[in-house]
Each structure stands twice: as C-alpha cells, then as structure tokens.
Amino acid sequence: MNLKEFDTRILRTRILKFLQHSFDDFYEHTIAADKKGILTWMSESYCQFLGLTESPVGKHITEIIPNSYLPQVIASGKPVLLDVLYIRNQWVLVSAVPLLNKQKEVEGAFAFVATDSPSTAKPLLAKYNRLQSELRNSKHYQSERSSRYQLSQISGQSDALKTVKHQIRQAGRFDISVLLTGETGTGKELFAHALHNLSDRADKPFVSINVAAIPDTLIEAEFFGVAPGAFTGAKKEGRPGKIEIAQDGTLFLDEIGDMPLALQSKLLRVLQEKEFEKVGSNEVQATNVRIVAATSRDLLHMVSMGEFRADLYYRLSAMPIHLPPLRERMEDIELLSERILDECCERLGVATKELTVDALDLLKSHDWPGNVRELYNVIERACIMNENATQISGKGFRDVFTNNLIRHEELRTPLAALTANQQNPWQNIGSEPKTLKEQVRETERQAITEALKQASGHRTRAAKALGISRAALYQKLESLQIN
Ligand SMILES: Nc1ncnc2c1ncn2[C@@H]1O[C@H](COP(=O)(O)OP(=O)(O)OP(=O)(O)O)[C@@H](O)[C@H]1O
Numbered sequence: 001m002n003l004k005e006f007d008t009r010i011l012r013t014r015i016l017k018f019l020q021h022s023f024d025d026f027y028e029h030t031i032a033a034d035k036k037g038i039l040t041w042m043s044e045s046y047c048q049f050l051g052l053t054e055s056p057v058g059k060h061i062t063e064i065i066p067n068s069y070l071p072q073v074i075a076s077g078k079p080v081l082l083d084v085l086y087i088r089n090q091w092v093l094v095s096a097v098p099l100l101n102k103q104k105e106v107e108g109a110f111a112f113v114a115t116d117s118p119s120t121a122k123p124l125l126a127k128y129n130r131l132q133s134e135l136r137n138s139k140h141y142q143s144e145r146s147s148r149y150q151l152s153q154i155s156g157q158s159d160a161l162k163t164v165k166h167q168i169r170q171a172g173r174f175d176i177s178v179l180l181t182g183e184t185g186t187g188k189e190l191f192a193h194a195l196h197n198l199s200d201r202a203d204k205p206f207v208s209i210n211v212a213a214i215p216d217t218l219i220e221a222e223f224f225g226v227a228p229g230a231f232t233g234a235k236k237e238g239r240p241g242k243i244e245i246a247q248d249g250t251l252f253l254d255e256i257g258d259m260p261l262a263l264q265s266k267l268l269r270v271l272q273e274k275e276f277e278k279v280g281s282n283e284v285q286a287t288n289v290r291i292v293a294a295t296s297r298d299l300l301h302m303v304s305m306g307e308f309r310a311d312l313y314y315r316l317s318a319m320p321i322h323l324p325p326l327r328e329r330m331e332d333i334e335l336l337s338e339r340i341l342d343e344c345c346e347r348l349g350v351a352t353k354e355l356t357v358d359a360l361d362l363l364k365s366h367d368w369p370g371n372v373r374e375l376y377n378v379i380e381r382a383c384i385m386n387e388n389a390t391q392i393s394g395k396g397f398r399d400v401f402t403n404n405l406i407r408h409e410e411l412r413t414p415l416a417a418l419t420a421n422q423q424n425p426w427q428n429i430g431s432e433p434k435t436l437k438e439q440v441r442e443t444e445r446q447a448i449t450e451a452l453k454q455a456s457g458h459r460t461r462a463a464k465a466l467g468i469s470r471a472a473l474y475q476k477l478e479s480l481q482i483n
Helices: 003-026 044-049 070-076 121-142 159-173 188-198 216-224 261-273 299-304 310-316 330-348 357-365 371-385 394-412 414-423 436-454 459-466 470-479
Strands: 029-034 039-042 080-087 090-100 106-114 178-181 206-210 250-254 275-277 284-286 290-295 319-322
Touching: 029 044, 029 070, 070 090, 070 106, 159 188, 159 319, 178 188, 188 206, 188 250, 188 290, 216 261, 261 275, 261 290, 261 310, 299 310, 330 357, 330 371, 357 394, 371 394, 371 436, 436 459, 436 470, 459 470
Parallel strands: 178 290, 178 319, 206 250, 250 290
Antiparallel strands: 029 039, 029 106, 080 090, 090 106, 275 284
C-alpha cells in the first residue's frame, strides 16, 4: 500500500467514525427490515416512542408503521436521505438506506429516526411545521371557493348541538335560504360550510363574503362585479362579483346585519327575481345561487328600528337556525377541547399533550363569552406556554387566564403597556433581530389579539377599542392570519 492509499484509508475510517457519532447524536431511533419488509431490529427507544409493549421483530413493517419508507427503499434500492414522516401525532425526521450485498442486490433496509433531538431535529421540525401551516393557509386562500368542513368534523354531543346538526341536515335537503344566528364564535361559518357540503350543490363553489369586512363604497362591486370599463380606473375587461363566482353553488353572507340598506334592496332582487346587474352595466344577468346568511346581531330588532328590510329578513330566513352559545352546552367542552388541543399541537409543532381532569373541570366552569373561538384561543395559548409538557393541568389554564387579565389591564393603560413592551419587546418572540416590517406586524398582531381577548372575541367591540373600523379589523385579521 502506498502512502496515498494509506492516507485515503485513514481518512475514510475517520469519516465513518464521524458519521457514526453524528448519527448517534442526531438520530435517536433505529429500525431495520429484511428484503421482505419483515422487521429484524428496532431500538428500544423507538419501541418506547411507538408505545409498543412487545418486540415487533418478525412482524411486517407496515403492521407497525403503515406509512414507513422502508418498503419503498427495499423496492427501489434507493435511499431516502432525509424526509419527514407523521407518526403518533407528530412529524419525525427519517433517513432510510438500502442494505446491499456484494452483487448489489437489496438484502433489506435500515432507517434512522429523529423525533425531538434538541440540537438538530427540533429546529428543523419546527420549521417544517411552520411551512406546513403556511402551505395550509395558502391552500385555504386558493381554495376559498371550496367548502372545508363536514358536519362530522364539528365537535359536540350535547342535545343543543345535535338539534342544530339535525336542522342543518334538513336544510341540506331543500334549496332554500338559511339564516344562521348566534353569538360570535359559535361556529356559524363552520355550519355554513357543512350545510353546503350536504346539499346538491356540494360539488359547486362555496363562496364566502364577510359583509362587515368590506367598506360600504366597495361592497357593491365585490358583490355584483364590475362591467368592462365601468369607470375610470376599473379594469378594461371588468371583473366578476362573488355572486357570479358562486354560480350554481352557495353564497355565504357573513355578518349580514352590516349590509347597507341600498345593497339590501339589490340582494332582495337576487333572491326574488334571480337576477342582478354588474356595477356600471344595465345588462341583466341571471343567477342561480343558494344564499346562506349569518349574523350575531338581532335582525328582528334591526327591522323594527328600520335598519334592516323586513322583506329581505323574511326572504333570508326561510329556514332560521340558531346556534347555542357554549355556556348552554357545557357538555361539549371536553370533546371540543381535546379536538382543539390536538389541532393546536399539530399546527404549532409542539409535543402532543392531554388535559388533566382538573384542567377540564376548570374549562367547564368558565363562562366563555367568546364561545368556541375564545376556547380555541385559550387552548392555543396554553399549548404555547406548556410547549414541552405532555399534560396541561388546571394550573396551566389558570396561568393563561391570569395572564389575560394582566394584559387586559395593560391594554387599559396604554402607557404601561408601552413601557412594558419597551423593556423587552421580544420576550415572547425569540432573540433574532426582526425587520421593522416584522416588528410592526408583530405589534399589530399582539394588540389585535389582546383587544379581541378583552372583548371576548366580539369583533365590533375589539375594533372600537382599537379605534379602527370593523372592515379594517377584518382586513388585519386576514392579513395577520389571526383566527
Ligand atoms: N363545534 C365546533 N367544533 C370545532 N371547532 C369549532 C366549533 N365551533 C366553532 N369552532 C371554531 O371556533 C372558531 C369560530 O368559528 P366560526 O368562525 O364558525 O364562528 P362564527 O359564529 O362564524 O363567528 P363570527 O360571528 O365571529 O364570525 C373557528 O376557529 C372554528 O373552527
């Protein structure tokens, strides 16, 4: 062996040693299977992670991990150098390599798995989860014309909720207008989606429009669309309105109580005559949409005050369905909380958790003025505050409630809030320097979140406290992706 060959051998040995140590540090679990996919090895830590009480050796890999990469690696003979896999409610990092004999035939495969190795896997997985949630959000925007929720996805077993589900199923069978009423955060939008999915229009568009979020000056164009060259500055080719986009499907009008009177008469025409005209056009267009409207306001009272057209009210409420507030269906808290907890852990990329008995008792004893939305926010906050815990106890929620109260006080004395923030503006955000734009976004997000909490999720009150219009608040909620 010449000197050069000797150097190369030493170098290779060193590299292999280094790799071995890196794998030990980085990957916590290992698993191997033969060429038929029968498990020949699984590290004890992996067995524990998977919750196995006996050795899986001798079983087919897919019996233990149905979505494992090993069968694919065995079949192709090609490695999966680094990928993610969803196991036991969390994402893990996986590297899988084929084991080849001298003839380069596949003898089996070996995989390394990292779950929450603090140095490498955690930041990577956290980033992956963040990207996933951004992707989900962007898909949500892309698919705003499709309906996302089924009735079965709406949690709750209380009699009150069962009655609502029954009414929604009934309404799904008839092509009539439906008016969903109920306090803020009771799930009106969720039920509107479910209703659409149950109807004959399910494979047609579901288009949602939040009447309160659109300034009065723009609402007509948003609703009916704009004719080509309708006015200076308008697009040459014009643009369709939501009514046209929802053709043959469902048009969901959220916060219908905020619809200006002038538009109310035009909507009545849509309902009665099934026709409309675009802004800047006299051409009458036929339409076929089902209208589902929702409001948290007392529309009948508005009718008596002359703020809402009586004829429109009766047209819209061919089938009125009232959603009960959470405090009237406390039996649903447990199911709802568990579902929301799982969802939050997955979305935030934190360890999966369960709720202790005293945590559930505490949640059941709260009044929930902000309904399910408030419950969602409280659980989300508890998840963040107990990021690495496997349980959230009553104390965990008491901390959230206390924290909310303190921050509400801060909000009432803006100077105090300002001073507190100036002392350590990034205490909850991390230590990396942020651009001015990010800082402004974060400050806005905090102020809006707190205002909503203080107003128990009531958006009109929150907008008032923040000194902005409802429409501006809705735009911020959307751009800052606040639930
Ligand atoms: N039964 C439920 N199961 C699961 N999540 C729910 C349920 N009801 C409401 N939510 C959640 O609560 C939040 C508020 O729901 P939604 O927006 O449908 O309420 P809303 O009555 O339309 O509120 P607003 O009147 O303020 O627009 C959403 O995050 C929704 O996913």
